[in-house]
Amino acid sequence: MAEPTQAAKVLSVTDLTPNVRQLIALPKTQKLSFQPGQWVSLKLPVETKPPLNRAYSLATPESPSGELTLVFDRVPQGTGSGYLYGLRAGDDLALSGPYGNFVLPKLLDRELLFITRYTGLVPVRCMVKALYAHRDAPPVLVIAVSPAEDELIYHYEFLSLAMTHTSFRYFPLVASSDETAVALTVSMLRPLIDGKPKVIPLVCGTKGFVKPLRHYFIEAGYDRKEVKTETYD
Helix, strand or coil, rough: CCCCCEEEEEEEEEEEEEEEEEEEEECCCCCCCCCCCCCEEEEECCCCCEEEEEEECCCCCCCCCCEEEEEEECCCCCHHHHHCCCCCCEEEEEEEEEEECCCCCCCCCCCCEEEEEEEHHHHHHHHHHCCCCCCCCCCCCEEECCHHHHCCCCHHHHHHHHHHHCCEEEEEECCCCCCHHHHHHHHHHHHHHHCCCCCEEEEEHHHHHHHHHHHHHHHHCHHHHHHHEEECC
């Protein structure tokens, strides 16, 4: 059954990096209940046959106020991101959801290993914030690959978390292409994975980044179902 579409008011717009923007919106009809890692579908009034549907993960867990934090990057000549970059506080936005199965597993009996490519960090950030809202968070390692050093989103937030929580580790990487990003990530993973106790891998990013890494884990002895993934174009 399709989730109903409702209007949301844009409360604020903030640039996180030169090409990534954060938007906070408040649904007007009813509060959305969602799991960290899920996404909403934005209904954008553009293209020849609107609406143009675009999926965006939620960057913060549920709040008492019902505010939703969305993050998107600027795509060159992108119709959807071009429209979103024109929104300002006070504007309305149509959305539906939540959707998606890229969420935390129920059993957290091993270290969580998050591997992300650029804005693939957004749903992971939501999960990490939810985990560290509780004192009994399991060990967490985040490997975040960005196309440029100044495009590392939530970089200082994760650095601060690593300094204040001994159970949290954060490894930022920079790679301009998926191929290079995969090679760098695998070189970092080998001493962490090969011959070591299993972790809980969650990988999010472009298909060209996620698929080779899923294959790496399977070759390392993981069952396909043990590797949770989320991809975007």
